[in-house]
Amino acid sequence: MALNNLERYAAVVDRGVFFQTLAVHPGAAHLLARLGGSSQFLADVLRRRPSHLAWLLEPGTLRVWLADDLATDLAQALAPFEAREARMNALRRFKYRHLLRIGARDLLGDADLGTTTAELAHLADACLAEALRAAEAEARRDWGAPRDADGAETGLAVVGMGKLGGEELNYSSDIDLMFVYGADGETAGGPAGRVDTGEYVARVCRDVVAFLEAVTDEGYAFRVDLRLRPEGRMGAIALALERYRAYYRDRGELWERQALLKARVSAGDPAVGARFMDLVREAVYRPGVDARVLPAVRAMKREIDRTLAAKGREATNVKLGRGGIREIEFLVQALQLLYAGDDPWLRERNSLRALFRLTERGYLAPDLGRMLSQAYVHLRTVEHRLQILHEFQTHTLPDDAREVGRLARRVGVPGPPALAARRFLARHRAVTRAVHRAFREFFAAGAVAPRPRVRLPSVMALSATGFKDPERARLNLGLILEGRPLVPYAVHLRAALERLYPTLLDALWKSPAPDEALNQFERLLAAAGPRAGLVELLAGDPDLLVGLVRVCAGGDLLTQLLIAQPELLASLAGPERLLRPKTEREFRAALAPVFAPGTPALERRDTLRRAKQAEELAIVWRYLLDVTSIDGYAREMTALAEATLAAGWLLTLEPLVARHGVPRDAAGRFIPAVLVGMGKLGGRELITGSDLDLFVVFGADGETDGAERIEAHWFYGLAVERLAGTLGDITAAGVAFPVDLRLRPGSKGSGFAASVAALERYYVEHGDLWERQTLTRARLVLGDRALARRVRAALRGLVYGAPLPRASLKEIAEVRRRMERELGRETRGRFHVKYGRGGLVDVEFLAQALQLVHGHDHVEARCPSTAGALRGLAAAGALAPARAARLADDYRFLRRVSAALRLLGARPADTLELAGPMPARAATALGFAARAAFLDAYRERTSAVRAAYAELVEQGPAA
Secondary structure (H helix, E strand, O other): OHHHHHHHHHHOOOHHHHHHHHHHOOOHHHHHHHHHHHOHHHHHHHHHOOOHHHHHHOOOOOOOOOHHHHHHHHHHHHOOOOOHHHHHHHHHHHHHHHHHHHHHHHHHOOOOHHHHHHHHHHHHHHHHHHHHHHHHHHHHHHHOOOEOOOOOEOOEEEEEEHHHHOOOOOOOOOEEEEEEEOOOOEOOOEOOEOOEHHHHHHHHHHHHHHHHHOOEOOEOOOOEEOOOOOOHHHOOOEEEHHHHHHHHHHOOOHHHHHHHOOOEEEEEOHHHHHHHHHHHHHHHOOOOOOOOHHHHHHHHHHHHHHHHHHHOOOOOEOOOOOOOHHHHHHHHHHHHHHHOOOOHHHOOOOHHHHHHHHHHHOOOOHHHHHHHHHHHHHHHHHHHHHHHHHOOOOOEOOOOHHHHHHHHHHHOOOOOHHHHHHHHHHHHHHHHHHHHHHHHHHOOOOOOOOOOOOOOOOHHHHHHOOOOOHHHHHHHHHHHHHOOOOOOOHHHHHHHHHHHHHHHHHHHHHOOOHHHHHHHHHHHHHHHOOOHHHHHHHHOOHHHHHHHHHHHHHOHHHHHHHHHOHHHHHHHOOOHHHHOOOOHHHHHHHOHHHHOOOOOHHHHHHHHHHHHHHHHHHHHHHHHOOOOOHHHHHHHHHHHHHHHHHHHHHHHHHHHHHHHOOEEOOOOOEOOEEEEEEHHHHOOOOOOOOOEEEEEEEOOOOEEOOOOOOEHHHHHHHHHHHHHHHHHOOEOOEOOOOEEOOOOOOOOOOOOEEEHHHHHHHHHHOOOHHHHHHHHHOEEEEEOHHHHHHHHHHHHHHHHOOOOOHHHHHHHHHHHHHHHHHHHOOEOOEEEOOOOOOOHHHHHHHHHHHHHHHOOOOHHHOOOOHHHHHHHHHHOOOOOHHHHHHHHHHHHHHHHHHHHHHHOOOOOOOEEEOOOOHHHHHHHHOOOOOHHHHHHHHHHHHHHHHHHHHHHHHOOOOO
16 A cells, blocks of 8 residues: 555656655654555545645654644635635645644654644634634625624634544544524624624634535535534524523423533634533533432443444444443543543543543543553544544454454564554554443443441451540541542442551551541541542552651641642652652652643643642641751752742743843843842742742843833843732632731832842842841842852842941841831740740841841851851851851751741741640650650740840850
8 A cells, every 4th residue: 555655646747856765864754664664545635736745844844833833824725715715725725734634643642642633623623714704794785793782893713522622532523513693683784785683603613614614626624513502403593692601491301411521612703612511511510429320320321322323333443332432431531521620630521631630630540541542542543543544433443353464564563464463453452441440430320339348347446556535536537438429430449448548547557646637637538528539549559658648747838738628639740759858850750731832821730730749748748747958848849949940930931032032231231130039048948838939139220122011120020029929829729828018128118129230239228127127037049140140249249248246136136126126026825936035036037137237258158048057157257156056056956946836837837825725736746755745845945035136146256
């Protein structure tokens, strides 16, 4: 076949030029062999248009073409033509040229299934948009613009359904469409008079279908199927938005809700399309679990099976047959109908991506999700190789053994045709059997067969093993084993719970706080609900289960995050994520999915939050399991914050640059900016719950070069203000990092960004001592390197340009007293770890005060971290080495207490209420044998810190 097609191609071209092309271009022969040996219809396309070979061999052709690329290329292809017939022919040539490109990449292995099907769908979108444009132009010319009852112009949108909507189109798919317009009314009027808007839209829709389906000299573009519209063949070809809403509310069947899972606006008015998608979400995704879903989907599949059995194709139809594509799709769609009302992350049109999300969220066990995904890729690849041969809409394996062998070779099975056929059929049968087993178990009717119950430990046994409230513990264990009703794969869930149970008991008995660990673990499993995959994950990974029990015992904040988003637990699977700390570069790589092409802005922000939370969970996990120290924990959190800042800064700048352009100075040079970290961010001392203190400095004054020009200071002011929202706004996915801009130069009443000159001017002319003191922790965290050097030099001069007079230490001490009084608010029954007497701020103020005194003469004292500053001050002779080491050790202890209180959910943060359970819980988390031992250690260390602070700051350092 390949040789025959090669000869046929050579017969219609200049053989000398052709052979020269084969000799010069290394990929030409392989490309022609793959095309000619796998697809007769693509080989015929190439023979009819021989020049396409040169186009395919151009460097920029065999790549992913985005929707905008296709639209531009189609516009260029149509530009020379005005007549309708000529433009229809040009559109078909465009379609087959790109089918040739997409098929070539697919057959060469340069594109995976998802990329291929998405490009086929985008190709259809481009053709639809042109068909709609042509149809609307003619209708407007005759009748004028369509209007609603109030006289406002109304639009028309084309909604892709089925594989078009899911961006998973085949080479020979029909395209399933629905048409929706804004509202009923009357057209504005034209040479043919006025008509109802509904009649106008109906004509446009019929014209769109004719434009695509008509057979011209170049063939047809697409077959169109309109049967998924309300009332099917008997219904109107298009409906207004409110009529769709009323239909789905009052008369919509479950199968119609199922079909709408794939709905996507493919062309037309974006505003009408967006309103239709809002309507779809209301109709499809309903809160709670609908018990009708499983029987209804089971009944639909039974009807399909009955039809295929009558035709004798039950085993050979890769789409509708036993263990075929439709069984995977029905399983995915049933899970979405059941649970996507409460879990928006499952609202995914594409089957392969939906399988990933269902597995990621735990609704499918990891092994099952992986098997179904691989099976789907296999089945869809087989379907593609069947259809790419002659562009026939076929889904059935051939009966002839030789044809099966050729199909196997096209799928990629090696060996002679007979051997390839045997290997392919064995693989195909294994896939379909596994898929059908999963489908049958999911949709199995009837109650789960009773199993022998696992015995619960007695109250006496639980009491003897450390539970303070054994009756509640026994109740919680019973709830865990009982599981929940209406879950997928209930038999597997019960078995997984029983496998998990012994390891859970062992981990609880070894836990320092078994009651708290069990309470939180039960809450977590209850929140996981139908996500049996998470239970199987824990049952199969004892180390992960033991770690989770420790987290439940020592971290309310973390447990609450897992309860809100149980799927984050899956991100911890694999010891490599838990045993080795990450660098900022690795965190940046982990956040890269935020910038996936085509992702909407709001989804990018949520993706950033989810990715950050998954990474933070692993960081805290390492800390609680003693893989890292408090210093390592803080370094990792700071590296994650910097990676998140970099991602958030890009997300913030993108729309600003699109609207205003980039800032430039008077000479036209780009004006860069840097982000300066302050406080815990500057000192690399962040922990869970920390704010990001920062400000932005830009190079010089100027203005942007875009359509809406603004001054550079306003541009960067907007950028940093919106950065605070990008990272700190609360969305359904939570918060990335709260951003605090109060330490910026000028603070309240000033802009959010300053030039280098304005920065220096402010601190010289208006800056208070406390502001100079905050700059001891300033560190450049992001931005232009050359500008960073300028800003670093400017900050160094402002902070260390002259030594602080000892008399000025009184001012620092007064600020500290006010903080202790107004923010610490300690009493006999309440300690404040940060602002209280001998707390974290005592050590920080001591170090910063001594830095201001000695940093001018001693470079080694200029470290932004508190521990580093203490070491540097000791090296400079400003602190005795033993005292510096003791202060650093006390500071580390206080940071551990602060981290424990935050992870345990103390409110307000850093507050230790002596009358409540928090001291005992903190003592357990920090490894103390008893509450009293912890409080004694706390009092001893804070007293030592306060004594050192009083001697060195309040009384002033010795000369």
